[in-house]
Amino acid sequence: MARMATHLITGAGSGIGAAVARRLHARGDDLVLLARDAGRAKELAEAYPGARTLVGDLATPDRLSWAFSHQSLPDRLDSLLHIAGVVALAPVGDLTPKTWRHQLDVNLLAPAELTRLLLPQLRLSQGHVVFVNSGAGLSAHAEWAAYAASKHGLKALADALRHEEHANGVRVTSVYPGRTASPMQAKVHQQEGKEYDASRWIDPESVATTILTALDLPRDAEINDLTVRPGR
Known part of the structure; x- marks a missing residue:
């Protein structure tokens, strides 16, 4: 009997991460879902x-290794899907080190550390690492400096990892979605002082389709690299 594929997903609670988790769960794949605390894990x-x-x-991210040492990690991993992210907009003149650090920690350092900790399992399965990046990972606009820097860094991480792990059979994909209808997008509009209309932006299901295409x-x-833009 064929072994079920096992996927570790960050950000499965909402938006693109939830759409991907639903699709993989519905087809019977095994899921390992990262949660920030026990309450979230229960949900x-x-x-x-x-x-x-x-x-x-x-x-x-400095504490992830310690946290995982008290839990059982999967023996093999077919994919590691980095989908979680945070955003806080502000002009460079107003960005404090705390705001910079939070976005760099969640959007860049944590994916790097998660990848480091799970590479042995990914190599064993000749697995796949998917980084859900952003259009901001390719170009930065006013007030997006910290977020875009974290996502530009994520592109560098993915590109270097792809070269390093190619001989081990590990595939690496970066997905660069444009604005996607999600709680994060609602927050961005609030920060921009704009009205949020979900119908104007990409459905998370459409981004999930591109991720599953890469996996399959x-x-x-x-x-x-896969860039996904709003179609209207």
Whole structure:
């Protein structure tokens, strides 16, 4: 009998992460869902019956190794899906080190540390690391300096990892969605002082489709970079 694929997902609680988790869960794949605390883990376990949870706070990447040492990690991992993220907009003149650090920790350092900790399992399965980046990972606009810097860094992490792990059979994909209808997007509009109309932006399900396409691609190819823009 074929072994079920196992995916570790960050950000499964909402937006793109929830859409991806729903799709993988519906087709019977095994899920390991990262939660920031025990309460959140309980919510995710109830939302996805049969899924395992792993508790670790992406806002404190230095503590992830310690947190995981007290829990059981999967023996093999077919994909590591970095989908969680935070955003706080402000002009450079108003950005404090605390605001910079929080976005860099969650959006860049935590994915780097998670990848480091799980690479042995990914190499064993010749697995796939997917970084859900952002259009801000390719260009930065006014008030987006800290977030865009974290996402530019995430692109560098993905590009370097792809070169390093190619010989081990580990595939690496960066997905750069434009504005996607999600709680994060609602928050961005609030920060921008704009009215939020979800129908104007990409449905998270559409981004999930692109991620599953990358995951399901036959072994003779890999999607390195995928930019997804609103179609209207």
